[in-house]
Amino acid sequence: MFLKDYFGTIFKSVKSLLKGMKMTGYYFTHQKEIVTEQYPDNRATLQMAERFRGEVVMPHDQNNEHRCTGCQACEIACPNGTIKIITKQEILPDGKKKKRIDTFVYHLDMCILCNLCIIACPSDAIVMAPNFENSVYDKSKLLKILNNPGSKIMEGVE
Amino acid sequence: MGLLLSYSFAALTNSIHHALQNHFTNPLMALVLEMVMVGLSLIVFLVLLSFTLGYVERKVAAFMQIRIGPNRVGPKGSLQIVADTIKLLFKEGLTPDTADKFLFNLAPLIMMVSSMLVIAPIAFSKGFQIWDINIGVLYVSSMSSIGVIGILMAGWSSNNKYSLLGAMRSGAQFVSYELSVGLSLISIVILSGSLNINDIILSQQDGWWIFKAHIPALISFVIFIIASTAEINRAPFDLVEAESELTAGFHTEYSGMKFAMFLMAEYINLFIVSAMAATLFLGGWMPFHLGHLESFNHLMDYIPGSIWFMGKTFGIIFLIMQFRWTFPRLRVDQLLNLEWKYLLPISMVNIILMTLIAIMGWHL
Numbered sequence: 001m002f003l004k005d006y007f008g009t010i011f012k013s014v015k016s017l018l019k020g021m022k023m024t025g026y027y028f029t030h031q032k033e034i035v036t037e038q039y040p041d042n043r044a045t046l047q048m049a050e051r052f053r054g055e056v057v058m059p060h061d062q063n064n065e066h067r068c069t070g071c072q073a074c075e076i077a078c079p080n081g082t083i084k085i086i087t088k089q090e091i092l093p094d095g096k097k098k099k100r101i102d103t104f105v106y107h108l109d110m111c112i113l114c115n116l117c118i119i120a121c122p123s124d125a126i127v128m129a130p131n132f133e134n135s136v137y138d139k140s141k142l143l144k145i146l147n148n149p150g151s152k153i154m155e156g157v158e
Numbered sequence: 159m160g161l162l163l164s165y166s167f168a169a170l171t172n173s174i175h176h177a178l179q180n181h182f183t184n185p186l187m188a189l190v191l192e193m194v195m196v197g198l199s200l201i202v203f204l205v206l207l208s209f210t211l212g213y214v215e216r217k218v219a220a221f222m223q224i225r226i227g228p229n230r231v232g233p234k235g236s237l238q239i240v241a242d243t244i245k246l247l248f249k250e251g252l253t254p255d256t257a258d259k260f261l262f263n264l265a266p267l268i269m270m271v272s273s274m275l276v277i278a279p280i281a282f283s284k285g286f287q288i289w290d291i292n293i294g295v296l297y298v299s300s301m302s303s304i305g306v307i308g309i310l311m312a313g314w315s316s317n318n319k320y321s322l323l324g325a326m327r328s329g330a331q332f333v334s335y336e337l338s339v340g341l342s343l344i345s346i347v348i349l350s351g352s353l354n355i356n357d358i359i360l361s362q363q364d365g366w367w368i369f370k371a372h373i374p375a376l377i378s379f380v381i382f383i384i385a386s387t388a389e390i391n392r393a394p395f396d397l398v399e400a401e402s403e404l405t406a407g408f409h410t411e412y413s414g415m416k417f418a419m420f421l422m423a424e425y426i427n428l429f430i431v432s433a434m435a436a437t438l439f440l441g442g443w444m445p446f447h448l449g450h451l452e453s454f455n456h457l458m459d460y461i462p463g464s465i466w467f468m469g470k471t472f473g474i475i476f477l478i479m480q481f482r483w484t485f486p487r488l489r490v491d492q493l494l495n496l497e498w499k500y501l502l503p504i505s506m507v508n509i510i511l512m513t514l515i516a517i518m519g520w521h522l
Contacts, residue, residue, distance in 0.1 A: 020485060021480060021481075027223070027224055035225070
């Protein structure tokens, strides 16, 4: 019984070792499977994934309108105070007062790209862009205003 | 082309030998000069070998891990090792304050010297050996055992508890696996009847021992490869010096050139172990002969012996490298378990089997 277990152990382990070696031998000989992206050489054809988290941007349509209602949910959700919303009061044509967004201040140098602001936004106003080449020599360039000048909220968002 | 293929290195060494003897009247001068030339060419060969093996290891590791490896420095990354060596040369060789200075500086030297001494009886080609000693196999086995003293010295003199633990584990591992290596070497010596490396290679003229003595030689070969991988402290048995284990084990406190000497000694040991496996089991520089088929053997003889030897050695080096990137690391109790409960009993039974085959003449 002991001898059967002994040789059984040896054969089982040799079989599993050979299976492992077959796998690495396969990867050694099939170099088409290499997944490394040769970065600076393939900048022209680089395709980032849909869910890649670059920097936060506010998409505007062709009429220079965005979807931000100025609710400040992203500012509350941000873990380290990267977003600062400055709101203004706007008087609508029928006399009512409405809170609107004046400036969306975004500190790219503080942002940790955690995606919590995107999740918190109730009107899908902000998204994560796929660009990651954000290095600059002048730190003030990293303070961004996300809503374009002269833009207003789209119809029917709020 | 035929002339190039049949070039024999023995002619080169003989001509240099005669030229020196004719030039210098004092035979002692000629001998000393010849030894200096051999020593220098050996050192250059070993440095180039370390560079090549370092590059091959990184590329082989990369391809097995579905990535590319060094490819920026030099064509296809071949000068990466040169860049790493220059970096190591510029590093500060820090000696800890309370370390035993004499032993601390001596340890890498002993490891290097014991690795380099073993190259003497290895036959690279017909007649191209540094020292054709009568007890070649015994010399190789005993000289490589001196390396463990270097490791223990390095661990002890670092004045670091973790280095000492790593060095003691390495001592235990080295001493245990040496038994299996010795028994595997002896199993081939039984068949060839001589410890002389040249005799062992010449006895494989009608086929390599791994084919002629079928089952016991195959078992011996497998045990030799496994035990030698453990002897040279290479994965999956590299508990003592792995990057993430015990803060790098016995060479924690070493930096700069001394660390580079440990690395070089490890690569030289890898080459030696593969060369011994190739010599004893796969025929060294002897081409692949099949029994007494004269025409086939003549065809195989066209490829020069040095290419056969290097090809076999690098094949086994590739096998040992594949071990490193396929198998997980063994714990120290699993390591000793493997040796004392599995490898040693099997090698002992294998020796009895091999003796039986040699006496009854059941080998080819």
